[in-house]
Amino acid sequence: MTEQTTVFLIAVSLMFSILLTTGAVYLRRANKLSREGSLDALLARLVLVDRHKLAQIVADLEGASETEDFDEPYARHPAGDPLEPWQLWELAGGIEGLEAMAANCEVLIDLACYVQEWYPEALPVAEELRLNAREIQWHLGRLRGAQSRGHLQSAFPEYAQRAVATYYGMTQHVLALYEASGVPGWTRLQAAL
Amino acid sequence: MPLSGLNNLFWAAGVLGHIALLIVLFVRRRAVRFPFFTALIFSNVLRSLILYLVRLYGSDRAYLVAYLLCEGVDILLQVSVVYEVAFNTLRPLGRWARDVRHSMFLLVGVSLLVASALTWMAAPDRPIWEFQLVIKAGFFSSTLMSELFLGMAVLSVTSGLPWRTHVARIAHGLGVYSLLDVAIETAKTALGAVQHQELQDALTYGRKAVYLVVLVYWIVTLWRDAPQPRELSEQVREQLRSIQARLAYDLFTLRNGRKP
Helix, strand or coil, X not given: CCHHHHHHXXXXXXXXXXXXXXXXXXXXXXXXXXXXXXXXXXXXXXXXXXXHHHHHHHHHHHHXXXXXXXXXXXXXXXXXXXXXXXXXXXXXXXXXXXXXXXXXXXXXXXXXXXXHCCCHHHHHHXXXXXXXXXXXXXXXXXHHHHHXXXXXXXXXXXXXHHHHHHHHHHHHHHHHHHHHHCCCCHHHHHHHC | CCCCHHHHHHHHHHHHHHHHHHHHXXXXXXXXXXXXXXXXXXXXXXXXXXXXXXXXXXXXXXHHHHHHHHHHHHHHHHHHHHHHHHHHHCCCCCCCXXXXXHHHHHHHHHXXXXXXXXXXXXXXXXXXXXXXXXXXXXXXXXXXXXXXXXXXXXXXXXXXXXXXXXXXXXXXXHHHHHHHHXXXXXXXXXHCCCCCHHHHHHHHHHHHHHHHHHHHHHHXXXXXXXXXXXXXXXXXXXXXXXXXXXXXXXXXXXXXXCCC
């Protein structure tokens, strides 16, 4: 066997390993989705996040936007004082809270796909959720970077508040989808989210 | 040039299988939805007939030219089938899913690069350059197809796009066959043409047998009806559209702190 053939064999073996591993992961995920395809199984994967606390953060952000003073990062909320960074940290549950939300994003997408299985018209909702999930991952990535550089405290309000707003919007989106499509389980879903 | 009995058997089974599949495609009206796949199957029937006649009555040179031309058409049609599968899978509502478009471009780019690199590395043990070209062309096409079909399957599953329809059956068949073809062609390249002729022939027959199994799979699955999706009422559809627009607006406002 020539040297060129040996290199070729190694390269093809490498490609095969990558393809087969990817195929195995894809099959595992596909099987997992069909096995855990029931709504209860999907809801069981949700990590508990206090939606009332998230609503407070979103209300604070909404208040800031309503002042129309966009250059002021912590504009006064019309109904009270804007949230302090430490309050944001507590309400969001810190980095762990955001990690939980990022994990829940996967479940939210699967929940939309669950509806999409019967109603392909639900596809744009799942698509929007995937884009939102990527955005949350982006914010989380920035926070992780800030954490490693020791700037987490200053970076947290900016990225966390937007991540929470996006996550909150996603949960409302999924609830609205279930309500509109009439797929059973809206009440359970509302309780879980 | 005489053909062996086993070769004749595979040839006849292949032609019959392709004709049966064509009948299924037209009778069950799948040909309208999958024109490139239908063209690929039709070209395979033509290819079998042309190559058989050239092999019987033509010279080795004429056979090689005919084979190369058929191989070129086959590669072009296979690439068209990849587009057809992507077209049917990744744009279920009549437009490309936004978040998979970039991944699809990336997949095509990386697959082309890897297939080209591996084909360049391949050194088939054939003294005539035309034969090397034939083997390399086949290897390139199989590598590209296996990468693209597997990549698309992964993309559709991770994106939650429907993957239980006829288009998935076409992709599964071509993907599995291409993957096995890469393995067989690699083994043949490693073995060398001269030293292990019997083993080389056995591998070729193995590849043909796998293809016949894939043909039967297509005939059965494309004959059957795909699961029908349920349809939302127009009122609910309108409600969903307005919910989506409202939430997009809300999120934009929340995230940017200003009205769009």
